[in-house]
Amino acid sequence: MRELSDIDTVGVVGAGTMGNGIAQVAATAGYEVVMRDIEPAYVERGLDAIDDSLARLDGKDRLDEDPETIRDRIEGAADLDALAEADAVVEAAVEDLDVKRDIFADLDEVTDDDVVLATNTSTLSITSIASATERASDVIGLHFMNPVPIMDGVEVVVGERTADSVVDFAHDFAEGLGKETWEADDKPGFVTNRILMPWINEGVRAYDEGVADREDIDRGMRLGTNVPMGPLELADHIGLDVVLDASETLHAELGDRYKPAYLVKRKVEAGDLGKKTGKGFYEYE
Numbered sequence: 011m012r013e014l015s016d017i018d019t020v021g022v023v024g025a026g027t028m029g030n031g032i033a034q035v036a037a038t039a040g041y042e043v044v045m046r047d048i049e050p051a052y053v054e055r056g057l058d059a060i061d062d063s064l065a066r067l068d069g070k071d072r073l074d075e076d077p078e079t080i081r082d083r084i085e086g087a088a089d090l091d092a093l094a095e096a097d098a099v100v101e102a103a104v105e106d107l108d109v110k111r112d113i114f115a116d117l118d119e120v121t122d123d124d125v126v127l128a129t130n131t132s133t134l135s136i137t138s139i140a141s142a143t144e145r146a147s148d149v150i151g152l153h154f155m156n157p158v159p160i161m162d163g164v165e166v167v168v169g170e171r172t173a174d175s176v177v178d179f180a181h182d183f184a185e186g187l188g189k190e191t192w193e194a195d196d197k198p199g200f201v202t203n204r205i206l207m208p209w210i211n212e213g214v215r216a217y218d219e220g221v222a223d224r225e226d227i228d229r230g231m232r233l234g235t236n237v238p239m240g241p242l243e244l245a246d247h248i249g250l251d252v253v254l255d256a257s258e259t260l261h262a263e264l265g266d267r268y269k270p271a272y273l274v275k276r277k278v279e280a281g282d283l284g285k286k287t288g289k290g291f292y293e294y295e
């Protein structure tokens with residue numbers, strides 16, 4: 011396993027909501043970053059999101075360097091081979107087991123043998139993703155929270171074969187990005203999504219069944235339980251497709267108490283995925 015002190019370049023797979031956030035915090039911490047997505051247009055969209063986020067943080071005086079210096083450390087790529095130079099990789103592509111297993115098989119081929127491969131999966135089995143490689147002991151879950159540049163927490167998820175040294179590496183790497191960590195075993199949804207997803211789905215069902223209007227469901231949970239966002243606004247923030255994928259995995263693994271709310275499915279089918287498409291339970295500029 012490559013030591014933390016030997017990490018110069020971090021590879022990020024996926025330039026979406028989470029991938030561009032992870033690329034940004036890694037570059038802010040001083041790493042060179044290669045962020046890869048499947049289409050140049052997706053890479054560009056991710057780089058634009060980083061520019062916007064860095065400009066916002068700079069406006070609040072929350073960066074130690076100027077945004078251009080940080081941004082210059084990030085290279086966008088649509089070519090898999092660009093990840094060959096990575097000393098550690100964090101994967102944040104779509105929440106689909108087959109896609110992630112294919113990506114890890116490719117990463118196994120393209121990166122050096124001693125490179126740690128982490129996945130940002132919300133619910134999928136680290137052990138199953140790891141078994142697509144010849145280096146299961148070097149595969150781990152590094153579950154960042156959304157938005158990555160703002161949220162302090164990272165969940166370290168330990169697969170069946172993950173080596174203890176890789177667990178230590180994951181905590182140290184995340185802490186080096188300015189995050190605090192906790193650890194979960196490789197069980198569906200880990201700590202956070204096992205508890206969060208039924209909460210969101212119940213909020214959606216309460217809305218669908220007319221318990222209250224959407225604003226009052228969110229206001230009630232914010233004021234009543236002291237959380238920063240209610241379930242409907244949080245679902246829009248996460249992305250309804252991501253909520254649905256995560257809920258379906260939990261449902262398949264843990265049974266009916268995790269059944270996704272019908273209205274989440276209907277909105278995903280309509281293409282209303284939340285903030286990222288401008289419409290979910292609420293509408294956005």
Ligand SMILES: NC(=O)c1ccc[n+]([C@@H]2O[C@H](COP(=O)([O-])OP(=O)(O)OC[C@H]3O[C@@H](n4cnc5c(N)ncnc54)[C@H](O)[C@@H]3O)[C@@H](O)[C@H]2O)c1
Nearest residue numbers: 024025026027028029047048102103104105131132156248
């Ligand atoms: N959105 C959240 O709040 C959140 C929080 C924690 C973890 N996650 C997890 O992070 C991962 C990414 O979620 P997201 O919200 O960023 O999704 P997203 O839809 O915003 O982005 C996913 C990106 O992956 C890209 N992609 C698809 N296949 C790829 C491949 N083979 N190689 C490279 N890129 C590929 C897509 O083009 C897209 O740009 C998922 O596993 C999700 O469960 C999401």
